[in-house]
Amino acid sequence: MDNRVINGFRVRCAVVADGEGRFQVEVWTRKVGTNAPEKSWPLMGGQAFATREEAEQLCSQTFDEISGVRANGEPEYGRAPAAAQAELVITA
DSSP: OOEEEETTEEEEEEEEEOSSSOEEEEEEEEETTSOOOOEEEEOTTOOOBSSHHHHHHHHHHHHHHEEEEOTTSOEEEOOOOGGGSOOOOOOO
């Protein structure tokens, strides 16, 4: 999986097997230039998938939505693209 640097942290997203034949998505961060270990951040809700392919799809989407990293390494997620948000229409 790809990785990139955001706010001084190397960020990557990975699919991990849960030991029961299911797959979950986790985001990993590590401060660049330090010997600190990576921190793992499971996605909220801990959704598990029956196939690796389903989990890889969410992993890619999640990686694209990471907009920042807090000082403690926790990833921050941006808002959905404007095209995906509901449009408010006011009629007179």
